[in-house]
Amino acid sequence: MGIIVPEDRSLKQPVMGFCRNPECCDVAGVEFNFMIEHDHAACPKCGADREPMIGMLVLTHLLLPLKGGPIIGRGGIQFVIACDSQRAYTATATNLEAVTDNPKISNCPGCLSAIEKLNVKKPTGSSLVVT
Numbered sequence: 001m002g003i004i005v006p007e008d009r010s011l012k013q014p015v016m017g018f019c020r021n022p023e024c025c026d027v028a029g030v031e032f033n034f035m036i037e038h039d040h041a042a043c044p045k046c047g048a049d050r051e052p053m054i055g056m057l058v059l060t061h062l063l064l065p066l067k068g069g070p071i072i073g074r075g076g077i078q079f080v081i082a083c084d085s086q087r088a089y090t091a092t093a094t095n096l097e098a099v100t101d102n103p104k105i106s107n108c109p110g111c112l113s114a115i116e117k118l119n120v121k122k123p124t125g126s127s128l129v130v131t
Helices: 107-120
Strands: 015-019 032-036 054-056 058-066 078-079 097-100
Touching: 058 107
Parallel strands: 058 097
Antiparallel strands: 015 032, 015 054, 058 078
């Protein structure tokens, strides 16, 4: 069996998996995360290859407000995904990807790198500021 990477999953970022086997946890109560490099992947520590013991982590991208961006949000506000400004969709029903406008929630390595380069800050209000 093992983890199968959805065909519509972005391959621009690493695909990460998890194992909930207590024997694999480096810290008590924290699941072990590992990189998935191929379909039918299993936990590299214990060999578990079925849900619910193992699975793929959802890749959460960061949405940045940008006039002219390809993603239209509530009220007509335009956005880009921080790691892929040309991408015109946020997720599909099967790709295990999501988006957020909160940089503290994003786990996408490409988005995190982009927000560091762009000096994105979250002010006291609810909107992001790119300085």
